[in-house]
Amino acid sequence: MTTHSWPFIGSDAIANGRLRKHELRAKYRPLFPDIYVPNDAAPTLRQRAVAGWLWSHREGVIAGLTASALHGAKWVDDSSPVELVWSNARPPAGLRTFDMRLRAEEFECKHGLRLTTRERTAFDIGRRGTLDQAVARLDALGNATGLTIDDVLAVAAAHRGARGLRRLEKALQLYDPGAASPKETWLRLLAIRAGYPRPRTQIPLLSPDGRRRYYLDMGWENLMLALEYDGEQHRKDPVQYAYDIARSEDIAELGWSRVRVVKANSSADILRRLERAWRSRLCTDRKIG
Template sequence: MRSNPFIGSEALVSGLVRKHELRTRYSVVFPDVYVEKGTELTIHTRAKAAWLWSHREGVIAGRTAAALHGAKWVDDAKPIELFWRNARRPRGLHTSDSSLRPDEYGDYQGIRITTVTRTAFDIGRCAHLDEAVAGLDALGNATRFNAVDVLALAERHRGARRIRQLRSALDVYDPGAESPKETWLRLLLIRAGYPRPRTQIPVLRDDGWSKYYLDMGWEDMKLAVEYDGDHHRTDPIRYAYDIKRAEELADLGWKVLRVVKSDRTADILRRVGAARSSRLR
């Protein structure tokens, strides 16, 4: 009945719950905001609870808004980000005061969140450049937002902090990245001086109609670089598929370098350099 967040004081006044029920059947998410005990506190649930805590006046922002827009790889344990003027925020919430124009936020399933463009504007200005790029990549992978729109929004807010970083992040933003590690690997290659790799390269298979997609690489020399997470080794079905895929890509003339978590940065760059040299001969 009450798996969705609700304001306790409102429920009491309306007679939907009684005081003893509020204490025994429901758990507090934020002050005066409750859910039924046992409810999984996903980022979506906590976001709605945060908005209710703000008396329905705040706007969900930042990485929380990105998750609501469909971005993956957003840590559920991180505080909910909310634009609302209140310095006495409870634990699990990060509030900040920001000037939002009416076209910079909208409705999402009954709560207010920043638009995709405004969300990208905020994520691109977070503390660390690489984190900003990874956040933009994740949001772009879900929404395919246009960097030009974000730059136009930045012109409205010329006095905002870290605008220069936002521009740098958007310069290397790529919605083809399908994990933070792929973002990291792409940035490593770019910073090493290699031509910017294309992401999600389609390769027509032998059957003539289906395709493989390569994480990133250079089509002109049929060289790809892919990041393999642990699931590539621990999942036997995936492992078998990867073997067949590797054999077929080799038959099609592709050289694929596979990078794993334990690889050293210097070794990755050495392998890429050697592979590129061999392809240029």
């Protein structure tokens, strides 16, 4: 058994003579019943998805957040349970099964697996959890795939009466694939719920000398006011930090104001700063006009 050929079905490996029973017990551990990985392996979510699919006798369909990650969505925890459409009321630890029927057009073959399409995946993840969680998950999937609201509504139309449709409808009203992280989703929702017009995301800017292109997280172009979330990498990475300085100078020279948010800022503090910046830009706009 080569190191790259895992996860694998233990009973098949023994039956095919690729491993002896004592080798299987000594060098490998079961991730799911009869599905093995090397003892020292730290399987990724994709590898665990393969393991779950093998456990289902290669007949299950990867779904939910697992499918979202396989479609390219970021911010799905590698330790999340593998979600699988498969009839089994008592799945092993690390697996979450759903006994439901999928229409033929709602799943596809990708990465050598069967998984729900991006539209069906969005339909599922947008009906679960809190509204904010649903929006963040949809944003992440849309950022990776270009998913449109109409794509998801077409699936919903075929499943009238399904649980969570009202939550999905509300989540789609707030959906924006321009969000590059869950924190950006959170910040956008904070501004909208405070009564501000819906900001545009990923606003393109060209540096004053025309040599550098930037994208603002979100903002209001009529006021030239941006709202941005700075992650930890902006402070800890010296290369990123130097880039941020040059970027800030260029953006200021173009006449934009920014409210920059970090993890330590409270919602109340962010809204106070945004209100102050908003009023300042309104006054500037009136003077110019």
